[in-house]
Amino acid sequence: MRQATVYIDSQALQYNFNRVKQLAPNSKIVSMVKSNAYGHGVEACLAALDATDAFGVACLEEALEIRRLGYNQPITLIEGVFSEDEMSHVLEQKLECIVHHTQQVEWLIRHKAAYNALGLKVWVKLNSGMNRLGFKLAEIIEVIQRLKTEGFTCVLTMHFANADVDHPLNDQQIEQFLQVKQACAPILASCCNSAAIYKYPELQFDFVRPGIMLYGASPFADKNVHDLDLKPVMTFTAEIIALNQIHSGECVGYGSSYAATCPSTIAIVSIGYGDGYPRAYTRQNFVAIGQQLVPVVGRVSMDMMAIDVTNVTAELGTQVELWGQRRLVDDVATANGTIGYELLCRLSKRPLRKMI
Ligand SMILES: Cc1ncc(COP(=O)(O)O)c(C=O)c1O
Incomplete structure (x- = not known):
């Protein structure tokens, strides 16, 4: 038999998860398991990550797979729903949505009674300069106020474009995030991926979203996993x-x-x-x-x-x-x-x- 084998070390995964806990002791952990747990095989990884507070995935199909495998933790759809018909699955499977454009807000509001009754949070994405997804600074405060008025519990969120390096955009992104956080207080907040968990401990807030560090690879070009005290999975x-x-x-x-x-x-x-x-x-x-x-x-x-x-x-x-x-x-x-x-x-x- 052809011996080409990928070994997945569940203890290494748990070790890395515990590193996140050590580094971000006051935050809940949303373990990013999108793209088949970064290629590691989602089924194998979920078992090792059972202590996580929540999972993060890129689409409904990935979320449904987690539920099919029997895991009941909160799941965040980090791009939200792609069409309104996905809302029925969101409600049935208790999934949390990001909203990054106005149509998603309208879809959510149309299902607000059921969504809020399930105690689901809505993650509102700020486009603070990465220019991928999210509401711009000038519009997001109004979006959050509207969602709050409609009874939603909001999490302000954003994603760094350069958390792995020193880059002038980092300061702009942080400044905008803090500005919105203050204007919308009280509000839950989440902006740290793996690199930012290390680099900006003061920004860990309510939820951190580690991905690559869980799998024992480095988010930084100039630091390897041993420097970061992580283990390759x-x-x-x-x-x-x-x-x-x-x-x-x-x-x-x-x-x-x-x-x-x-x-x-x-x-x-x-x-x-x-x-x-x-x-x-x-x-x-x-x-x-x-x-x-x-x-x-x-x-x-x-x-x-x-x-x-x-x-x-x-x-x-x-x-x-x-x-x-x-x-x-x-x-x-x-x-x-x-x-x-x-x-x-x-x-x-x-x-x-x-x-x-
Ligand atoms: C919104 C969001 N949060 C968190 C992560 C995790 O990032 P990392 O794997 O660098 O920790 C990703 C990954 O792309 C992401 O898109």
């Missing part, structure tokens, strides 16, 4: 299925983009871009064998890739870590011009999944 492995001796000058793989500069031992590993490993030959990709980092050579194929094991003990069946404890997903991402989030989320269904 996912370990992605495969096995060596062939070994080739090649001469200096011989090429490996599609496009012959790698040519050996000395007699080399090349191992073929049963993993490829069809599993979610990045395809490009960047010359900066490494995998771990035991404690050693071993270079990926040539372009990654759909189902296989080549590594240079000339200086390593390797045989058929040797296990290779693509990312995990020893080769951090964030380092693989950096080598491929992306972020750990993307690599985790775009893993395909093909690798086996195992809880450890």
